Amino acid sequence: MSRVIPIRKILSLARAGNPARAWVLFQSSGWDARTDDPKALTLKGRLLKDQAKAADGAERVRLYRLAAEAYAAAAELERDSYPLINAAALALLGGKPERARALAQETLALLDEDAEQGENAYWRAATRAEALLLLGDETEARAALAAGIAQLPQAWEDHAATIGQFELILAEQGGDAAWLDRHRPPPSLYFSGIIGLDEADPTIQQDIEAIVEREKPGFGFGALAAGADILIAEALHRAGAELHIILPYPVDRFRELSVAPFGDHWGLRFDALVEAASTLDVLTELPDEEERSLAVAVELADLVAMGQCIRNAGVLKSRPKALTITGMDDAPRRQHLVWADTGHDQYAISVARKADHHSITELSDAETREIAWLLWADGLDGDALSKMPEAAREFQTAGDAHYRISTNVAELLTTSRSLLLHNADSRISLLIDIMDPQKPVASLLEQASDMAGASGGGAVMADQKSAMVLMLQSGERAIEEIGELQTAYGSLPLWSIA
Structure with a gap:
């Protein structure tokens, strides 16, 4: 029965x-x-x-x-x-x-x-x-x-x-x-930009205000570093938009690295915006890893903020947009190219950098970790991987489970669909994080295993940040929150990717 x-x-x-x-x-x-x-x-x-x-x-x-x-x-x-x-x-x-x-x-x-x-x-x-x-x-x-x-x-x-x-x-x-x-609900806006600008230049504020007035966003998604982030967030707040803040570090540590060094006045404005925010998400580090470098931490937080913006606009059947402030003659940051690939509107304000300011997000040569995806598969029968010989060579084993690390999420999604087609009861998870692809920390593998174990089959499990970044991928894909998972490291929002 x-x-x-x-x-x-x-x-x-x-x-x-x-x-x-x-x-x-x-x-x-x-x-x-x-x-x-x-x-x-x-x-x-x-x-x-x-x-x-x-x-x-x-x-x-x-x-x-x-x-x-x-x-x-x-x-x-x-x-x-x-x-x-x-x-x-x-x-x-x-x-x-x-x-x-x-x-x-x-x-x-x-x-x-x-x-x-x-x-x-x-x-x-x-x-x-x-x-x-x-x-x-x-x-x-x-x-x-x-x-x-x-x-x-x-x-x-x-x-x-x-x-x-x-x-x-x-x-x-x-x-x-x-x-x-x-x-129709108002647009959602992802915002970002440089720290080293001249906040006393009235044209910068005027340009921000003009875009906010014209586009009338109801929701803003981004961080709160000194400079562009705070200027845009303040304009959104004055216009009555909800602020949804995504930080790469805990609040105090982010303030210490990305706000306080640039003047006490930025700290006061940061504190006021944190207080005004409708939501504040922090991308927590795993317990057995060292602090992430600012460059990769900021990049991951930006990707999550973009995904949240697109997700919010999708749920509300409105439009996602982006606003960034760049230095004159700056090469595009990778995050901005990612947004451009989505095809959604993007507005840029180009300003002169302060002569004595240098980017704080340059990647150190000593950093071995990068943003990558981990695909975890449990409950595979004996010949599941044999039907995908090219993909199978990239998998590693962990007990009875298999996992693969790659920066190519589209390829991992294709692999996960193939595994589920072969065996609908396979338990699969997919997560993005900052990791050393050659030596992922044990807690990352444990988290992937916990998420996969929560699957009822037929869908891929993900945590919230991974689900948000997947919003940036093209193609029809249902991405929905389905509950919370209790782990050894606390409660984890659980999402389904179908």
Whole structure:
């Protein structure tokens, strides 16, 4: 008899971007046959909707129709506006416009009868707006959506989900979705730049302010070194944007290395911005390694900040952008080339460097560590690697597990997919860090093993910084946070790469 997987775990797997495996587990656990459980029917609708989005033509329409039926059955068992409005929207996408209208009318009636429907005031208004849109009353739909957003103006993720749903509906109706742009969450901005600039030069501040005013970012991602970082962060803060700070060292150590040496006034401004930040992430070092050189530590933190920016914009269905301040005639830093490769907008302000200032991020000749990726695979059967002879030669063993270190993450992702295709139960993790590729520290291997052990199969596990850097890779890939992993070194956010 098959083991019954709880609905919440199957839902987590679907949210982590692995709907195919979620569907297999949903069926093998017997949930597909349950017609008396509204939670099972709601999840069934969600999984069928995911399948429909990945399909084309008649198959897409068929799957949308089945998803609508599942949601409608859930709403019959438990009067709830969430499955009901989903049933209405998916009926439209499934080629049943009259059914969609009937379910939309039913949704409006339920909202009028029960003032507690919906998770919060925003969702009540958004559900009403969606029902009105399905009924062809775009004027009232616009008003209802605007009213909902006004009640929770910073519920950005909720707004983004609604906009995505409305875009599908309007496309099916042949309508113009341009009016949704005014409700779209603001852009996210990755910021960076040099320390050795003349902060007294008014044109620098004017140029920063002009870009912030023009682009109107709502979220800023970067570090807080003296100079460009702090100037841009202050401009963002004055404009009301959220600050999300990513530091390569603990706060006091970063302040000591990258802020204090350049004047007490920078320290005071740094402290104020740390206090104002919405989030502050520190890329902690492993317990058995020496302090990382500033050059590689800053580069890794920059990559993580870029990934966070892209991730935030993706979740909010808005746009990621970058702003950097460079010295005149400076060669592009590798991080800026990485951003350019993403194809997202990037703005640069070129300034004169102070004559007495030299870069603090030049790499020492004595540094043997570099930013690299570690792919860890456990639970491989005997001939898994034999089917990939070229890749197999690069693997090393650690007990019963295998691992490979490379700077080519695209190649490691291809290898991980091949391993999972051969054996879906393989437990695999992928993490980026600063390491000596010839002698990775024991705690790094232990962390990779712990993460792989948390896998239920079918996806690659990663920590948060690795997941964020993977956001910079091109291609369709689902990257989702799925929980926390307790390790010997503390709690570790766990992400799934599918």
